[in-house]
Amino acid sequence: MISAAVNADARSMPELLLVANKLSKRFGGLQALSDVSFSICKGDIYGLIGPNGAGKTTLFNVLTSLYVPESGSCNFMGHQLTRLKPHEIAVVGLARTFQNIRLFGNLSAIENVMIGRHIRTRAGLWGAITRNKRTRAEEAAIERRAQELLDYVGIGHRSNDVAQSLPYGDQRRLEIARALATEPTLLALDEPAAGMNASETLVLRRLIEKIRGDGVTVLLIEHDMKLVMGLCNRVLVLEYGKVLAEGKPVDVQRNPKVIEAYLGAGAADHAPVKVPASNPLAQDQASGAAAAGQNNKDMQ
């Protein structure tokens, strides 16, 4: 009886994908991350928020080995991420996009995606030189898959357009397609909605839900609170490089420390207990930004 209950519990336990333990990163005299610990489970859409300069991008850069932390560790499906080289990160199943879009501007959309796909190819240098039958078959498969991914993110009709000629929202979706080409288990998106209008953001939200529905776990840095609170099942809040709060969006929004970080000292005393429309953290830009003042960008 007891063992049946234990087994049932084990089945319902979410599978841990990434466990970060006390990550710290310093830039000269600035402590950008201090003992940051959190974990992401398979199937999460995990939000990472915090005021400007809180350390969100630094944390992304540590997770993807662009920065080496002074201390701490990060286990991702049995791999110690902090010991890997940046190019090995995608190979173990973690792909990312960048806050400032990083595409090959002079290449076409489909070529940008094909580049992402190359880490999963087998032909190697000799195949590339001789262009044998196997290499040509593999290249055709890469191109087919790249087109599928462009269709998947909704810009299949732009496949031959030069990346830098695409509208901003399409460039962001192209970055996501390129990241998906590496077949990630975890997709880390750094401010994917930045610069998007409300309808583009809605399309993006549906895309992220589709990606999660198709089995890819998502880690999301985003300043659009409405998007984060509506999309994520867990949220980590950083402030001055430290974890301020972690939990379900509904709890994070009510957390007095979080309200204070966004709205300034004393705000928590006046904040409503329930989340809803009256809570600035649950609102969209205009009213939130007006209230936030010092953290304008966070509410955009």
Ligand SMILES: Nc1ncnc2c1ncn2[C@@H]1O[C@H](COP(=O)(O)OP(=O)(O)OP(=O)(O)O)[C@@H](O)[C@H]1O
């Ligand atoms: N390469 C660097 N060298 C020196 N300081 C840095 C470097 N990268 C980030 N910082 C500093 O570390 C702190 C955290 O920056 P980070 O970009 O991680 O914050 P953020 O939460 O992503 O901010 P934003 O929301 O504005 O993008 C900031 O004070 C920033 O100026």
